[in-house]
Amino acid sequence: MKKRVMVVEDEEAIAKMIAMNLRAAGMEPVIFYDGEAASQSLASDHNYQIALLDIMLPKKDGFAVFEDIKPYGIPVIFLTAKDDLDSKITGLQGGAEDYIVKPFEVLELLVRMEKVMERNKSTDDILNVCGLEINLSEHRVKRGTEEILLKLKEFDLLVVLAQNKNTAVSREQLLSLVWGSNYLGETRTVDVHIGQLRKKLNLHKEIVTVPKIGYRLED
Numbered sequence: 461m462k463k464r465v466m467v468v469e470d471e472e473a474i475a476k477m478i479a480m481n482l483r484a485a486g487m488e489p490v491i492f493y494d495g496e497a498a499s500q501s502l503a504s505d506h507n508y509q510i511a512l513l514d515i516m517l518p519k520k521d522g523f524a525v526f527e528d529i530k531p532y533g534i535p536v537i538f539l540t541a542k543d544d545l546d547s548k549i550t551g552l553q554g555g556a557e558d559y560i561v562k563p564f565e566v567l568e569l570l571v572r573m574e575k576v577m578e579r580n581k582s583t584d585d586i587l588n589v590c591g592l593e594i595n596l597s598e599h600r601v602k603r604g605t606e607e608i609l610l611k612l613k614e615f616d617l618l619v620v621l622a623q624n625k626n627t628a629v630s631r632e633q634l635l636s637l638v639w640g641s642n643y644l645g646e647t648r649t650v651d652v653h654i655g656q657l658r659k660k661l662n663l664h665k666e667i668v669t670v671p672k673i674g675y676r677l678e679d
Contacts, residue, residue: 495520
């Protein structure tokens with residue numbers, strides 16, 4: 461599964477430049493152009509491996525957005541033109557992983573991101589849910605000693621459900637998270653893959669259909 465990156469940057473040219481380079485590095489950027497939109501999105505979608513956060517944002521500044529991000533445990537790098545010492549101290553003492561001042565070299569940004577994600581991945585590589593062990597780095601699913609073979613999208617779909625266990629996730633959200641925001645297929649695709657997951661994993665009762673919404677994995 462691609463590493464998802466929350467990019468909160470109000471300058472469109474910079475945001476698109478960052479997104480282009482993240483895609484080239486095999487990541488999936490999700491861009492927000494103001495702080496309020498970024499904060500409001502978190503309740504329904506917080507499956508990010510890292511966030512790149514500007515400070516000077518419309519509607520809600522980066523420090524305030526950071527406080528909304530914290531409960532979800534997403535590591536944050538501030539990426540900002542504010543190079544004064546007070547801002548750096550506020551960001552780093554507040555719990556940010558890094559603070560990069562614009563302009564910056566893309567290669568340096570990518571290297572710092574990898575280091576931050578490496579530091580924060582230790583306990584997130586294994587998900588245990590419904591008697592399954594889901595190994596994110598090895599793309600393996602086991603029940604006890606038995607390995608259960610899943611196709612790529614089936615695995616990614618299971619991971620999203622597991623990371624949001626006991627929470628209803630809409631078909632539209634699942635399409636965006638698993639197939640990408642530019643996917644043009646129908647939500648029926650989700651239903652078909654859910655059916656395969658239920659059959660392969662014997663989770664007929666645990667993967668619950670939520671009427672008019674989507675699905676919930678109950679553990």
